[in-house]
Every structure is written in C-alpha cells, then in structure tokens.
Amino acid sequence: MSFLAGIAASITSGIVGSYVVTKRIVFISGSIAHSVLGGMGVFLWLKRTYAITWMNPLHGALVAAILSALLIGWIHLKHKQREDTVIAAIWSTGMAIGVIFISLTPGYNVELMNFLFGNILWTSTTDLILLFSLAGFILLATMIFHAKFQAVCFDENQAQLKGISVTKYYLFLLVLVAISVVILIQVVGAILIIAMLAIPAAIAGSFSPRLSKMMGWAVVFGCVFTTLGLMLSYFLNWPPGATIALTAAAFYLLNLTRNYKSIP
Amino acid sequence: MAIKSNNIFFQYEETPILENVSFVIAPGEFVGVFGPNGGGKTTLLKLLLGFLKPQRGSIEILGTSPKNAREKIGYVPQISHLDRQFPITVLEVVMMGCLDKSPWHSYTKDAKEKARAALQEVGMLDFQDYSFGTLSGGQTQRVLIARALVSKPSILLLDEPTASVDASAEESIYKLLERLKGTMTIIMVTHDLQVMLQKVDRFVCVHRDVVSYSQAEVCDHFAQGLYHPPLKRN
Numbered sequence: 179m180s181f182l183a184g185i186a187a188s189i190t191s192g193i194v195g196s197y198v199v200t201k202r203i204v205f206i207s208g209s210i211a212h213s214v215l216g217g218m219g220v221f222l223w224l225k226r227t228y229a230i231t232w233m234n235p236l237h238g239a240l241v242a243a244i245l246s247a248l249l250i251g252w253i254h255l256k257h258k259q260r261e262d263t264v265i266a267a268i269w270s271t272g273m274a275i276g277v278i279f280i281s282l283t284p285g286y287n288v289e290l291m292n293f294l295f296g297n298i299l300w301t302s303t304t305d306l307i308l309l310f311s312l313a314g315f316i317l318l319a320t321m322i323f324h325a326k327f328q329a330v331c332f333d334e335n336q337a338q339l340k341g342i343s344v345t346k347y348y349l350f351l352l353v354l355v356a357i358s359v360v361i362l363i364q365v366v367g368a369i370l371i372i373a374m375l376a377i378p379a380a381i382a383g384s385f386s387p388r389l390s391k392m393m394g395w396a397v398v399f400g401c402v403f404t405t406l407g408l409m410l411s412y413f414l415n416w417p418p419g420a421t422i423a424l425t426a427a428a429f430y431l432l433n434l435t436r437n438y439k440s441i442p
Numbered sequence: 443m444a445i446k447s448n449n450i451f452f453q454y455e456e457t458p459i460l461e462n463v464s465f466v467i468a469p470g471e472f473v474g475v476f477g478p479n480g481g482g483k484t485t486l487l488k489l490l491l492g493f494l495k496p497q498r499g500s501i502e503i504l505g506t507s508p509k510n511a512r513e514k515i516g517y518v519p520q521i522s523h524l525d526r527q528f529p530i531t532v533l534e535v536v537m538m539g540c541l542d543k544s545p546w547h548s549y550t551k552d553a554k555e556k557a558r559a560a561l562q563e564v565g566m567l568d569f570q571d572y573s574f575g576t577l578s579g580g581q582t583q584r585v586l587i588a589r590a591l592v593s594k595p596s597i598l599l600l601d602e603p604t605a606s607v608d609a610s611a612e613e614s615i616y617k618l619l620e621r622l623k624g625t626m627t628i629i630m631v632t633h634d635l636q637v638m639l640q641k642v643d644r645f646v647c648v649h650r651d652v653v654s655y656s657q658a659e660v661c662d663h664f665a666q667g668l669y670h671p672p673l674k675r676n
Binding site (some may be wrong): 200332336337339342386 | 491493512513515517519523524525527528529530531534535538539541542543549572573576589
C-alpha cells in the first residue's frame with residue numbers, strides 16, 4: 179500500500195515538479211505547501227469542536243492550498259514588485275492560523291502530526307484511490323495542456339502574442355501545484371513537500387533537453403527515492419517522510435558533484 | 443498604413459514614459475528605432491504588441507487594435523529575457539510560433555513542417571534537435587527570428603537582435619533582415635546606428651516622444667547619446 183502511494187506521489191511530483199522547477203516557482207510552491215497548515219487546523223478544529231465527522235484535515239489542506247495558489251498567482255501577475263513579500267506573508271499567515279487552531283482544538287492531535295510530517299505507512303485503500311484519482315487528473319491535464327503550459331513557463335510574452343491567456347494557464351498551473359501538495363502531504367508531510375516537488379525534477383533537468391522527457395525522468399527518480407526511502411526507514415526505524423526527503427537530497431548532492439566534475 | 447499611432451500617452455504609476463506620440467509606418471518599411479535607455483523604446487514595443495494599453499490616444503495595426511492584430515505580428519525578444527536553462531529543443535521553440543488559442547491544441551505534423559521550413563530559412567535546420575540553451579548568441583537570435591517568421595507575419599518587431607552577439611553572427615542577422623526587407627514591415631530596436639544606416643528606410647528616435655529621421659538626418663552625436671531634432675543641411 180505504501181509503495182503504491184509512493185508511486186502516485188512520484189507521478190504527481192515528477193510532472194508538476196518539472197513545471198515548478200523550470201518556471202522557477204519553487205518558493206511559491208513552498209508558500210502553498212506551508213499555508214495548508216491553516217486549512218488543516220481550521221478543519222480539524224471544526225471536526226472536533228462541532229463534531230462534524232465528515233470533515234478531514236486533508237479537505238482543509240485542499241481548500242487552503244487552492245486559495246493560497248490563486249492569491250499568489252494573482253499577485254504574481256498583477257503586482258510583481260511585491261511578490262516575494264506577499265509569498266512570505268501567505269507562508270507565515272497560513273502556518274500561524276494552523277498553530278492557533280491546533281492549540282484551540284481539544285484532544286491530542288496525532289492526526290495532524292501525521293499530515294505535518296507525513297506517514298505513508300498509514301495509507302488506506304480510500305487514500306490510495308484518492309491519490310491515484312488526483313494523480314490521474316494531473317496526468318490528463320498535462321497531456322491536454324502541455325503545449326500551453328510549456329509556452330507560459332518558457333516565454334509568457336510569446337504565449338500572450340499567440341492569444342493564449344497567460345493569467346488563466348498560470349493560475350491553472352498553480353492549482354495543479356496545490357493539488358500536488360495535498361497528494362504529497364500523505365507521503366512526506368506538509369513540511370517536506372518541497373523536497374519531493376523540486377528535487378526529482380531538478381535532477382531530471384540535468385538529464386534531458388526536453389521538458390516532456392524531464393517529466394518522465396523525474397517520475398522515475400521520484401519512484402526510486404520513495405521506494406529506497408521507505409526501505410531505509412524500515413531498516414533504520416526512522417520516520418518515512420523525512421527518510422524519503424533525505425534520500426532525495428542525498429541523490430541531489432551526488433548529481434551536483436557529477437555536474438561539477440563535468441565542468442571543464 | 444501598417445501602423446498608425448495617434449497622440450498616445452503612457453505612464454508607469456506617476457512617471458510619464460511616452461507623451462503625445464504620433465507616427466505612421468507604411469507597409470513594407472524597414473524602420474530602425476533608437477533612443478536613450480529609459481526613453482520608452484521597450485514601452486513602445488509593448489504598446490504595439492498590445493501587452494500595454496495607452497492611457498490616452500490610440501494605436502492601429504493593419505487597421506485594427508494591436509490585440510486583434512497579434513496574429514499578424516512576429517516578435518523577437520532580447521535573448522536576455524529568456525531562461526537559457528529551460529529544457530527545450532530548438533524545434534520546440536520555433537513551434538511556439540504556431541500555437542493557437544484553442545484549449546485542446548497540441549503541435550501538429552503541419553506545425554512541425556512549418557517550423558522546419560522557418561529554421562531552413564534562417565540556416566538553423568541542422569540544429570533542430572539541439573537544446574536551446576546550448577546555442578551561441580547569434581544562433582539563438584536566428585532561432586527566435588525563425589519562431590517569429592513561422593506564422594508568416596505582416597509585421598516583424600525585433601528588440602535589439604544584435605545585442606550580445608559576435609561580429610560574424612551580427613553580419614548573418616543583418617543579411618537575413620536584408621533578405622526579408624520589403625516582404626514585410628520591419629521595426630527593429632537598435633543601438634548600432636552606423637551599421638544600420640544603409641540598411642533601414644528611416645529611423646525613429648524614442649525619447650518620451652517619437653521623432654522621425656531620414657538616413658541623411660542621422661547625426662554622429664546620436665551614437666554618443668546626444669539626441670537632437672533633425673538639422674537642416676545646406
């Protein structure tokens with residue numbers, strides 16, 4: 179079950195992470211990933227305080243991720259000069275809201291700790307269906323809109339000149355990032371999402387001159403890192419999310435060394 | 443008229459960039475655009491492309507608004523505006539010139555053929571599978587010109603295509619533009635006044651307003667950043 183969850187997460191992180199790395203919006207993705215804590219905190223508080231049983235912190239994460247993605251995207255497109263400050267503000271505001279609502283929530287919040295640091299070992303069949311459905315949606319959206327996403331990521335002016343709505347596609351791309359964040363929460367947790375979103379794609383980028391091939395390689399690397407990370411966490415008795423992130427980081431360092439040596 | 447600007451005014455926040463700008467460019471003309479940094483050259487290009495709207499006045503491109511005329515415009519940006527580390531092949535860059543608005547669009551076989559023909563035209567067909575980031579400055583510019591030409595535009599806008607390229611690459615770009623001269627309206631931002639003197643039909647200087655100069659009226663002072671109205675010569 180955990181290995182399958184890792185594969186779903188790798189498909190997502192490989193595809194969306196490649197756009198994130200090439201468009202250089204890793205920091206934006208970090209802000210979306212951390213702001214989900216607010217949504218998770220609010221939904222958990224509502225669930226426990228008002229006994230709304232259908233509410234799940236993951237639903238709150240999805241709402242918060244999409245809202246912050248749209249807000250950041252709008253600021254990026256309309257008010258570029260203040261972008262970095264606003265990204266940092268959304269990052270910290272989301273976390274602050276989360277911390278406050280967690281403190282107001284009665285009982286011991288082990289559920290939230292799993293979402294914060296990930297616990298792929300707890301993946302249920304329902305989770306797996308959700309993960310693969312969301313990964314399938316991302317794959318389908320990419321197959322349909324790849325030419326547009328590529329144009330918006332590479333040269334916004336050219337895309338605009340050809341009549342493509344840069345605003346629409348950029349916001350859609352950020353919504354895909356938001357969905358990926360929710361998928362990856364399950365695997366590595368909100369705090370370590372950036373590792374899975376950026377590292378496999380960053381390594382893949384040094385292997386391919388084409389974005390589509392880069393995505394393929396990034397999916398492969400993601401699968402290797404999650405599988406290897408899971409096995410290491412089992413033998414070392416380490417937390418799986420952090421072990422997966424560390425495995426990815428170790429390969430990234432190795433790849434940097436390889437690139438450094440290849441510079442004449 | 444290919445382009446008609448009528449008394450346009452544009453400012454960023456409180457800073458006026460262009461004031462009372464009126465000019466006309468005829469179909470098939472080759473116009474060199476020069477002026478000081480911050481004088482409004484890039485803003486003027488963005489207005490012509492419809493990326494910006496003038497606060498006052500109007501612009502007509504081929505009898506319609508810049509936004510509606512975009513499909514008839516080819517644009518060659520400065521290479522410094524593009525990410526050289528982006529994983530994309532030369533052919534993919536040129537095919538971007540064939541993009542259309544429909545949401546389900548992906549590149550067709552026809553788009554690939556058109557892109558290859560455009561690369562052939564600029565002498566870069568052998569590089570179609572190369573990574574865009576590995577090209578030299580001159581090769582990059584020729585690929586961007588191919589991307590602008592692939593949709594058979596009526597107007598070609600170039601933003602300093604010879605900046606940061608070596609002398610031989612510069613020469614090949616000029617030869618290419620000379621071949622295109624007369625087949626479409628060409629507007630090229632340049633700082634290379636002496637070289638362009640014999641190539642363009644006329645110059646316009648953008649420095650808050652737009653002043654037109656014939657070849658004979660271009661003064662040596664301009665190369666030193668000393669701009670003045672056309673002098674009457676005996």
